[in-house]
Amino acid sequence: MLNRLKDQIITPLSRALNLDSEKIYNLLEVPKIYEHGHLAIPLYSLAKDQKKNPIQWAAEVSELLKNQIETVESIQPVQGFVNFKFNIEAIKEATFGSFKTSGQVGHSQRQSGKKVVIDFSSPNIAKPMHIGHLRGTVIGQALRNLAESQGLQVIAVNHIGDWGSQFGKLAWAIENWAKETNFDEEPMQKLLELYVRFHNEAAQNPELETKGAETFKRLEQGDERILQIWKKIIDISFKDYNKIYKMLGTRHDIVLGESFYNDKMEAVIQLLEEKKLLQESEGAQVVFFEEKENMPPCLIKKSDGASIYATGDLAAAIYRHDVQKADSVLYVVGQEQSLHFKQVFRVLELLGFSWVKNYHHISFGLYKFKDGKMSTREGRVILFEDVIKKAIEMVRQLISEKNPSLENKEKVAEQVAIGAVTFHDLLNDRTKNVDFEWDRILSFDGDSGPYIQYTVVRCRSLIKKYDQKISLENVQGLDSFEEQRLMFSLLQYEDVLRKSYDAYKPNILAQYLLDVCGHFSSFYHKHRILGDDGQVQSSRLALVLATERIITGGLQILNVPTPDAM
Numbered sequence: 188m189l190n191r192l193k194d195q196i197i198t199p200l201s202r203a204l205n206l207d208s209e210k211i212y213n214l215l216e217v218p219k220i221y222e223h224g225h226l227a228i229p230l231y232s233l234a235k236d237q238k239k240n241p242i243q244w245a246a247e248v249s250e251l252l253k254n255q256i257e258t259v260e261s262i263q264p265v266q267g268f269v270n271f272k273f274n275i276e277a278i279k280e281a282t283f284g285s286f287k288t289s290g291q292v293g294h295s296q297r298q299s300g301k302k303v304v305i306d307f308s309s310p311n312i313a314k315p316m317h318i319g320h321l322r323g324t325v326i327g328q329a330l331r332n333l334a335e336s337q338g339l340q341v342i343a344v345n346h347i348g349d350w351g352s353q354f355g356k357l358a359w360a361i362e363n364w365a366k367e368t369n370f371d372e373e374p375m376q377k378l379l380e381l382y383v384r385f386h387n388e389a390a391q392n393p394e395l396e397t398k399g400a401e402t403f404k405r406l407e408q409g410d411e412r413i414l415q416i417w418k419k420i421i422d423i424s425f426k427d428y429n430k431i432y433k434m435l436g437t438r439h440d441i442v443l444g445e446s447f448y449n450d451k452m453e454a455v456i457q458l459l460e461e462k463k464l465l466q467e468s469e470g471a472q473v474v475f476f477e478e479k480e481n482m483p484p485c486l487i488k489k490s491d492g493a494s495i496y497a498t499g500d501l502a503a504a505i506y507r508h509d510v511q512k513a514d515s516v517l518y519v520v521g522q523e524q525s526l527h528f529k530q531v532f533r534v535l536e537l538l539g540f541s542w543v544k545n546y547h548h549i550s551f552g553l554y555k556f557k558d559g560k561m562s563t564r565e566g567r568v569i570l571f572e573d574v575i576k577k578a579i580e581m582v583r584q585l586i587s588e589k590n591p592s593l594e595n596k597e598k599v600a601e602q603v604a605i606g607a608v609t610f611h612d613l614l615n616d617r618t619k620n621v622d623f624e625w626d627r628i629l630s631f632d633g634d635s636g637p638y639i640q641y642t643v644v645r646c647r648s649l650i651k652k653y654d655q656k657i658s659l660e661n662v663q664g665l666d667s668f669e670e671q672r673l674m675f676s677l678l679q680y681e682d683v684l685r686k687s688y689d690a691y692k693p694n695i696l697a698q699y700l701l702d703v704c705g706h707f708s709s710f711y712h713k714h715r716i717l718g719d720d721g722q723v724q725s726s727r728l729a730l731v732l733a734t735e736r737i738i739t740g741g742l743q744i745l746n747v748p749t750p751d752a753m
Contacts, residue, residue, distance in 0.1 A: 188293060188681040189217075191281040192226060195258050196271055200228060203251050217679060221672055224263065224270035225278070231267050241267035275666050282674045282733060283659045285681075291336070292736060293680040299338035304507045305331050307519035308437065311348035312424045312444070313357055313378045316431060316571040318623075319521060322551050325609050325746065326617050327519040328437050329693040330549065332744040336684045342440050342511055346503065349421055349444035353382070355403025358416045359395075360385045362402070375427040378420060407449075431571055435605060436746050443503075451502040459487060464537055474534050485530040500531045508542050515545040517691065522550035522618070549691050552620035578604035581629055593752060602748040603629075603637055610636030610747050614697040634701050636747055639738065642704040643749045646735035649716055649728065657725065657732045664726045669710040673730060676706045677737050684744070693745060700741045707734050 193215055197208050204211065211228065218227045230248070234241035245264035252262050252269075258277035263270045273281075285292055307327020310316045316324075327343070334341050360381040370377055389395040406413045425442075432439075456472070459465045465472045470490030476482045485497050507513045518528060528548035535543040556569075583600040586593055593599060611628040615621045631637045650657065665674065679699065687695040716727045739749050 188281065188285045188678045189226075190681070191284065192258075192271075192273055192277065192678070195273075195277070196226065196256055199252055199255050200248075200269075203248050204233065206233070217682075218265075218268070218270055221675070223265055223268075224261070224272040225675055226273075227265075227268045227270045229268050234267070245269050275671060278671060278674050278678070279662055279665060282678055283662050283729065285678075286659045286733065286736070291740060293684055293740060294336045294338075295681060295685070296338035297685070298334075301338075301514045302340040302342065302512055303334050304342045304344055304511055304513040304516045305334065305519065306344045306346045306517065307331075308432075308439070309346045309348065309520070310424070310428060313354070313382065313420050314424075315375055315379065316428060318554050318569040318571055318574055321571050321574065321608070322554065322612055322617075322621070323519050323521065324432075324435060324437055325612050326549065326551055326693060327517075328435070328746050329613055329696075329744065330517060330519065330688070330691060331438065332746065333684060333688040333693065333696070336744060337688050342513070343438060345439040345442045345444075347421075347442060347444035349417075350446040350449065352400060352403050354417055354420065355401070355406060356385050356389075356395075356399035357382050357420060358406060358413050359399050359402040361416050361419075362412070370423070374423045378423060427572075431575065434575060434601070435609070436748070445496075445499050448499045448502040448506065451506060452498045455498055455501045455505065456487060458538060459534075462538055464534070474530075474537065476530075476533060480533070482526065482530060482533070485534050497527065497531055497534070500527075501534060504531065504535055504543070504546060505540070508540070515547070517547050517549050519549045519551070522552055524548070525550055547691065549617070551617040554623045555620050556623050574608065575604065578608050578625075578629070581625065582607070585629065590753070595752075599750045599753060602750045603640060603753065606636040606640050606742070606747040606749075608636075610639065610697060610745060613693040613745050614701075616694050617692060637753070639700055639704050639742065640747070640749060641753055642707055643735060643738050643742070644751065644753050645711065646707070646731050646738070647751055649731050650735065652717055653724075653728050657728050659729050659733065662726045662729045663722050665730060667714065669706070669713045670727075670730060673703070673706040673710045673734065676703050677733055680737050680741065683741075696741055697745060700738055700745075703734065703738060703741075707738075 193212060197211050197215075200206075200211050201208050214228050214233075215226050216229070218224050230239075230241040230245050234244050237244075242264070245267050248269050249262045249264040252259075256262075256271075258273055259271050260274040261272045263272070305327055307330070308320060308324040310320050331341050331343050357378065364381060364384070385395065385399070389399070402413060406417055431437075456465070459474065464474050465487060466475055466484075467473075468475075468484060471486055472488035473484035473486050475484045486495055487498050489495060504516065507516050520528070525548060532543050532546055532548075535546070554569075579600050582604045583596070586596050586600055607628050611623075612621060614634060627633060628635060629637060631641055665671070676699075683696055683699040687693055710730070714727065716731060717724065719727070742749055
């Protein structure tokens with residue numbers, strides 16, 4: 188797409204600057220102000236190396252390249268940049284020509300042959316997913332889709348919390364109190380109630396804690412009865428989780444929880460001992476770091492001999508490299524776990540595993556509610572399912588007020604609600620906290636999912652009314668400012684996908700889609716699309732179709748559904 192334009196200026200720029208093509212390709216950028224041109228190369232860093240005045244050099248290079256590139260309309264020096272403006276035919280050919288290639292528009296194979304493991308969502312079994320899981324789930328799925336758009340083979344892992352003493356307590360409660368519990372109705376809620384009952388009664392009868400510990404010991408030893416109960420807990424939990432995953436369109440390839448690495452942790456401990464990295468501290472086994480690293484020691488084995496999270500994550504990291512053959516691993520986990528991952532990655536470095544440089548903690552901030560609260564069945568945390576249900580109910584109400592005759596109202600309400608919540612999350616830089624405001628999330632006028640979905644609906648409505656085949660070849664005209672700016676924004680799609688994945692930030696793509704919608708809106712309101720003479724109408728509809736395909740493709744990557752009507 189944009190590369191088609193870059194290819195036309197790289198060779199002459201390479202000669203003029205006496206630099207290799209790859210360096211020039213990496214330096215080329217889109218000017219922040221559209222009127223400055225379509226592409227620019229900054230000369231500041233290059234001028235420093237060559238001891239030149241960047242402003243003067245930009246003027247010299249611009250003069251040298253003048254009239255040398257057939258598709259370039261003008262070359263202007265601007266404050267140490269050389270800016271290129273292409274003619275309309277070059278813009279049209281690059282825009283519509285990209286739709287002639289096989290495969291999905293904007294996708295590339297630049298990382299074909301490489302594999303990435305993406306660890307995301309990862310709820311704790313026997314607990315309903317809370318709103319914190321919403322961020323990890325939608326960010327993780329968007330990164331999966333972005334990775335696939337770059338040609339990567341993806342293994343999406345749900346690293347569930349399915350091990351620990353709490354399962355001994357819950358298994359004991361089920362074994363002893365199950366007859367009093369009907370698991371046919373709201374089984375997840377029943378698990379939660381049993382767990383709360385255990386803790387309440389243990390507060391009055393401390394012997395229950397001992398019974399819970401003994402039951403967990405039976406689980407560790409493979410007691411068949413307790414294993415069956417444990418598997419039942421996992422099964423109940425996933426029936427609940429899968430309803431939400433299906434609604435959101437979340438795709439995991441494999442579930443490998445904490446329990447999977449139980450028999451792999453001893454090998455990690457032995458390796459640490461061999462490398463003389465383990466030291467005793469207050470009865471526990473830890474790995475100390477240098478003082479300048481400003482990190483507390485990484486706890487590997489507690490004083491009672493039990494392994495903990497860090498040990499499991501070390502085993503998982505090694506498994507992902509040795510068995511799953513990952514070239515890179517992304518851990519989509521909240522920012523509160525930043526220290527944990529710094530410790531784990533540093534221990535892997537100390538073990539001599541150079542591949543850990545390609546392991547990344549994709550951290551994210553918290554949701555903040557404007558009114559400080561939201562109604563919830565549990566009373567303490569905001570449940571994932573409650574947020575989705577409330578969004579659907581609010582959209583359902585909007586439809587009844589604004590478009591009561593809309594077909595498939597229930598399906599559209601779900602699509603708009605899911606899209607609104609998902610897009611609102613992904614529009615924000617994942618590293619920052621997100622203000623959760625319903626009015627903004629569900630707005631049809633602002634920077635929101637419904638606004639983008641409505642743009643797609645508007646495009647499809649125009650295409651449907653035209654009711655003829657739209658050709659993307661030999662497009663004529665489209666020489667107005669609004670048409671050219673919209674075309675050029677479409678051209679940047681492939682570049683935006685690359686940048687979004689390389690930075691692990693879906694908000695780059697989300698903001699781009701809003702920009703495209705804004706440019707389309709200007710074009711739509713300034714120019715007559717249907718009912719004009721044949722050639723003008725067909726060309727403008729070609730631009731509408733191209734816009735619909737780019738926005739729809741981008742929304743698919745963000746996992747935002749696109750209704751046909753709203």
